[in-house]
Amino acid sequence: xxxxxxxxxxxxxxxxxxxxxxxxxxxxxxxxxxxxxxxxxxxxxxxxxxxxxxxxxxxxxxxxxxxxxxxxxxxxxxxxxxxxxxxxxxxxxxxxxxxxxxxxxxxxxxxxxxxxxxxxxxxxxxxxxxxxxxxxxxxxxxxxxxxxxxxxxxxxxxxxxxxxxxxxxxxxxxxxxxxxxxxxxxxxxxxxxxxxxxxxxxxxxxxxxxxxxxxxxxxxxxxxxxxxxxxxxxxxxxxxxxxxxxxxxxxxxxxxxxx
Amino acid sequence: xxxxxxxxxxxxxxxxxxxxxxxxxxxxxxxxxxxxxxxxxxxxxxxxxxxxxxxxxxxxxxxxxxxxxxxxxxxxxxxxxxxxxxxxxxxxxxxxxxxxxxxxxxxxxxxxxxxxxxxxxxxxxxxxxxxxxxxxxxxxxxxxxxxxxxxxxxxxxxxxxxxxxxxxxxxxxxxxxxxxxxxxxxxxxxxxxxxxxxxxxxxxxxxxxxxxxxxxxxxxxxxxxxxxxxxxxxxxxxxxxxxxxxxxxxxxxxxxxxxxxxxxxx
Amino acid sequence: xxxxxxxxxxxxxxxxxxxxxxxxxxxxxxxxxxxxxxxxxxxxxxxxxxxxxxxxxxxxxxxxxxxxxxxxxxxxxxxxxxxxxxxxxxxxxxxxxxxxxxxxxxxxxxxxxxxxxxxxxxxxxxxxxxxxxxxxxxxxxxxxxxxxxxxxxxxxxxxxxxxxxxxxxxxxxxxxxxxxxxxxxxxxxxxxxxxxxxxxxxxxxxxxxxxxxxxxxxxxxxxxxxxxxxxxxxxxxxxxxxxxxxxxxxxxxxxxxxxxxxxxxxxxxxxxxxxxxxxx
Numbered sequence: 001x002x003x004x005x006x007x008x009x010x011x012x013x014x015x016x017x018x019x020x021x022x023x024x025x026x027x028x029x030x031x032x033x034x035x036x037x038x039x040x041x042x043x044x045x046x047x048x049x050x051x052x053x054x055x056x057x058x059x060x061x062x063x064x065x066x067x068x069x070x071x072x073x074x075x076x077x078x079x080x081x082x083x084x085x086x087x088x089x090x091x092x093x094x095x096x097x098x099x100x101x102x103x104x105x106x107x108x109x110x111x112x113x114x115x116x117x118x119x120x121x122x123x124x125x126x127x128x129x130x131x132x133x134x135x136x137x138x139x140x141x142x143x144x145x146x147x148x149x150x151x152x153x154x155x156x157x158x159x160x161x162x163x164x165x166x167x168x169x170x171x172x173x174x175x176x177x178x179x180x181x182x183x184x185x186x187x188x189x190x191x192x193x194x195x196x197x198x199x200x201x202x203x204x205x206x207x208x209x210x211x212x213x214x215x216x217x218x219x220x221x222x223x224x225x226x227x228x229x230x231x232x233x234x235x236x237x238x239x240x241x242x243x244x245x246x247x248x249x250x251x252x253x254x255x256x257x258x259x
Numbered sequence: 260x261x262x263x264x265x266x267x268x269x270x271x272x273x274x275x276x277x278x279x280x281x282x283x284x285x286x287x288x289x290x291x292x293x294x295x296x297x298x299x300x301x302x303x304x305x306x307x308x309x310x311x312x313x314x315x316x317x318x319x320x321x322x323x324x325x326x327x328x329x330x331x332x333x334x335x336x337x338x339x340x341x342x343x344x345x346x347x348x349x350x351x352x353x354x355x356x357x358x359x360x361x362x363x364x365x366x367x368x369x370x371x372x373x374x375x376x377x378x379x380x381x382x383x384x385x386x387x388x389x390x391x392x393x394x395x396x397x398x399x400x401x402x403x404x405x406x407x408x409x410x411x412x413x414x415x416x417x418x419x420x421x422x423x424x425x426x427x428x429x430x431x432x433x434x435x436x437x438x439x440x441x442x443x444x445x446x447x448x449x450x451x452x453x454x455x456x457x458x459x460x461x462x463x464x465x466x467x468x469x470x471x472x473x474x475x476x477x478x479x480x481x482x483x484x485x486x487x488x489x490x491x492x493x494x495x496x497x498x499x500x501x502x503x504x505x506x507x508x509x510x511x512x513x514x515x516x517x518x519x520x521x522x523x524x525x
Numbered sequence: 526x527x528x529x530x531x532x533x534x535x536x537x538x539x540x541x542x543x544x545x546x547x548x549x550x551x552x553x554x555x556x557x558x559x560x561x562x563x564x565x566x567x568x569x570x571x572x573x574x575x576x577x578x579x580x581x582x583x584x585x586x587x588x589x590x591x592x593x594x595x596x597x598x599x600x601x602x603x604x605x606x607x608x609x610x611x612x613x614x615x616x617x618x619x620x621x622x623x624x625x626x627x628x629x630x631x632x633x634x635x636x637x638x639x640x641x642x643x644x645x646x647x648x649x650x651x652x653x654x655x656x657x658x659x660x661x662x663x664x665x666x667x668x669x670x671x672x673x674x675x676x677x678x679x680x681x682x683x684x685x686x687x688x689x690x691x692x693x694x695x696x697x698x699x700x701x702x703x704x705x706x707x708x709x710x711x712x713x714x715x716x717x718x719x720x721x722x723x724x725x726x727x728x729x730x731x732x733x734x735x736x737x738x739x740x741x742x743x744x745x746x747x748x749x750x751x752x753x754x755x756x757x758x759x760x761x762x763x764x765x766x767x768x769x770x771x772x773x774x775x776x777x778x779x780x781x782x783x784x785x786x787x788x789x790x791x792x793x794x795x796x797x798x799x800x801x802x803x804x805x
Binding site: 084099100131 | 718
């Protein structure tokens, strides 16, 4: 369980100007094995929040507990999938997937065995010795996903992982992610700016508003699980339609306030 | 993990100031120099303070200013000719592939060759007059002007050229509206590098062959064991190079404020 | 062809200056266009020969005479000793420049305060005409090898420092963050993320540094005037022996191209992962 209590984060202002508040009083509890999506307009601090959970950047006041332990820095327990893939361009797919294990000090044999297993699970068998530059964007993000899963994290942090992909690839990877998550459940915190994606993937949607970033609403998604087999039908269901309409109304009112 | 920062210590603030750190580095350098020269330098190494005093004297000395004038006449002429000839040549090579293919092998040879090697030949054919020195400076500088101008023309965004074409511009319009302004940052960068090389050429020719001007003065200080003046002259020459380049930098910033000024130059 | 690479290094620095990333479509050359370069070189050679023959003055010997002289120098072995001296100077000087340049560059790239303290001085030394230090070295070390090695080091170190510092500083933050996210420490980040990603730009600096080292070698030797190939050029120049000057210059040019070629091979090996289109 991840508990976020009274989180505030400021960025120093430029020059003499006042510090900018990035997050204000964020309270949020994320249940074990929950698929939580975070949706909000740009500048709402959703990525900052994710990086706080990852332990990559400090915050100012409040606390984040993972299984009752305070977050003090990065941990392989919380693996991250990046929007720009963040693959080492000079390393093979195999070495990229194995890097988390390498950092942990695992010997070559076991870590490569584990990496091969994950490469197969994301459907990239046969590409072990390729370099990232030789792969399409969708394949690169599969590598990113395999890399995160390879360290057996209990929490998967995903920062708009499919944001840089085209529509079809994105849909395929959504299915893939759901399938893997259904087979081996773990807590997923998934940032997106796509309403559709937030609804189709999430158990709950955290809606954030901007300036300063704060939790605006938390919405339960009533769609049944497992969903990986019929994402398309779900996308046409009345539940989906009503929930996206609701989200759009909220988001639009935020945008209007902001412009 | 939460970072509640107390009031920053003064020393920390100082250590974040660029100018303080630079001054610190300079002071450390001067101190090491002074201590070494005093303790172990002997006759051949003047101390920092002796050198500073020598520089003071040199700045007041007509002989030194005369030497700088003599050297810089050759530098200015050679550099000017390099710019005037090099820029059109670079444009030609950047725009016309045939010209580029024909000139390119020679350019590459000039880029790699230690040009100082031609100095003895110039001495033989033209003697030790102004012409030899001008040609050396010119040959040091021109390659950089050409290469950078050519690169500037090539990196002009093709879609901008297509755009003005679609609005009906001919070759002249393409040059005036896109290629000239588009390549200006690179051209000026080339001019800047070329100026550095021109100063180098000026110094080399005087140190190696024609003992006039500042190079000649250095050699005289060396011969007469006036080591403080020798060191002072080295500092003054470097200062001249830096001042000239600062001027070009200023022109660059005024002329092409849109070009991001990053770092690496040769 | 090595010649085209020589210019690329400089073009690369130009790109760094203007901050643009030209996506250059390499137009396919027709056969005869490919021949323009060699034909132009050949034409130059013929012109040199013809003018040399026609002028018949000692300062402008025809190409054949120069090549003949080079053959003689190589055949009777006189030049080889000087060549060996020069190459040794070059190797020592460049090695010192590499160690010094890479170390200082990495320090400046990693530690912001080191960079803030030293950057203007490194830049100043890069733009300064390095040969002015030759008289100082000469007063300290005389005819010793150190004088020339010192000049070579001054010629080539600072471009390596600057490129390395810039390369390390601009290593992609996202990759560093990724490694941190998986719990990597400073050493792992430096070894597996920062240094590999910095390699292409570092090697560009090393390439420029190698070219400058050759120039430093010749200029230093010409200043000292009695050792190495530079010494031969000076002696021949004093004797109005243009054939020897040009013959030795030819040898120096070949040497320079070989050094650049070697560094490029190393570069290609170290950065084999770079997609071909990203090569400058």
